Amino acid sequence: MKKKLLSIIIVILLVAGLFWIYNYFFGPSVVQGEKTVTLEIANQKTGDDFSRVLTTEGETLYDLLLEQQNELAIVFEKYDFGFMVVGMLNYQATNENQEYFHLAVGGEDAMTGPQGIALADGETYSFSLRSFNDFSASASAGVEKTLTLEIINEKTKENFSEVLTTKSETLHDLLMEFKEQAGVVTEASGSDSEIIGLRGYVPEKTEYFHSFINGQEAVTGPKTTPLKDGGVYRFELRSFSEEVLAPSEGELKTITFEVVHDEAGLDFSEVFETNLQTLGDWLVKQEAQLEVVMEEYDFGTVVISFFSHEADAENQEYYHLTVDGVDATSGPDQIELTDGGIYRFELRKY
Missing domain, CATH: 2.170.130.30 (Ferric Hydroxamate Uptake Protein; Chain A, domain 1)
Incomplete structure (x- = not known):
């Protein structure tokens, strides 16, 4: 009985230790206490140019957005990796219009979603409505970058990893540039081509390729994911449930x-x-x-x-x-x- 109890205690300590290690090394470095930050929302389509200095005790940008959700009409969409902002100031960005709300922190493109961004006193957090097409025009005039592309598919035992040098601006452009190495499978969509598979594998109906940037879940698709020198861009095959529950x-x-x-x-x-x-x-x-x-x-x-x-x-x-x-x-x-x-x-x- 004592040995069993000791084993349980050891397991609990190990789990707690792993949780602490994950948060210490991979979680956002939160700052406790009151902070003064600036929140900006720009939407050229509606003419909105919102800027406000806010005081909060929230730890992450997601906490701040929740505090302001009703007043600023912030709409979230939930994914496996967390919440993504899809609406602000009564305007909804839609895939049909090829739009999204781009997030920058201190003028630099954010690499994670609001839940992964720790608030810092005096910092500025900017959302701007953009079009997916904004990236394609500048894709050929980029600065040379060296980065790592990884594609993991446990179903096919695929474990692809390669260091690439590119002038592409977005992850989508990178995949198309190295289409042969990445085994990109495309499908015609109007005048464009959509990426539907990697390393020659097309996900089944209940599967998808989940993307990570430097170990953090990506919050936008490949067409709107900017490339950075030294970045690690990873795709993993995952599955999801299609079960639709009736009202309980x-x-x-x-x-x-x-x-x-x-x-x-x-x-x-x-x-x-x-x-x-x-x-x-x-x-x-x-x-x-x-x-x-x-x-x-x-x-x-x-x-x-x-x-x-x-x-x-x-x-x-x-x-x-x-x-x-x-x-x-x-x-x-x-x-x-x-x-x-x-x-x-x-x-x-x-």
Whole structure:
């Protein structure tokens, strides 16, 4: 019995030690305490040129963005590697428009997502709407760089690693330049070619090539990943689940639901009983009664109207959500219903 207990203690200590080592060497070097930083958002398409000095005790850029999520209409999209910003100031960057929000820290391109960036006192964090096409025009006029390309595929026992010298500007251009060595498989897409496989392997329906930059998960695709001298760019074959879960039900709960629109004189408040698990599922069920209009995005559901009173995006309006009087940090799909909870939507302006 004592030997078994000792073994368990040793295992716990080893796990704790590995966790500490990972955070020490690979996690963001967080700074404790209050920090003053500058957050910038530029969108030439809408004319937005936002800049604000903020004081926060958050440790990472993701923490800061969560604090400002409702006021700045920040929309996240969740991936296996973490959260990526896809919307700001009521503008949604879409793949259809070949757009994304580019992130720079102190004027330098960020190599990780917001969760991997530690806040530093006095630093500037800049988001700017860009097009995937911004990179292609300058790809041939780059500075020579030496970097490492790695492609790992446990399914085929592939373990490719090669040091390359290039003037390409993006990871996509690098792959196309060294198409033969990387075993790039392409597929025609309009007037362009999309990379669909590496080292001659095309992922199956439930697989994909996950990319890393210097050991950190990449937050953009190859077309928008800039190359840096000495960088290590790695692809690993991974799989994901395609299982789609139906709305889950649990114990019966009593909730209060409120909608406020001062200009329209709307002040709705009513108590409901439900056994649904999330606010998103409940809103779908109450769609007719509340005359709720929602828009579906890859990241989840956004409410744009109640009782025929629509939030006017051109007038910088949105429905602000609070749960028990506290600003929500996620959309309705991610908010679990609790017995006695108060869920309030209020029309506001940015």
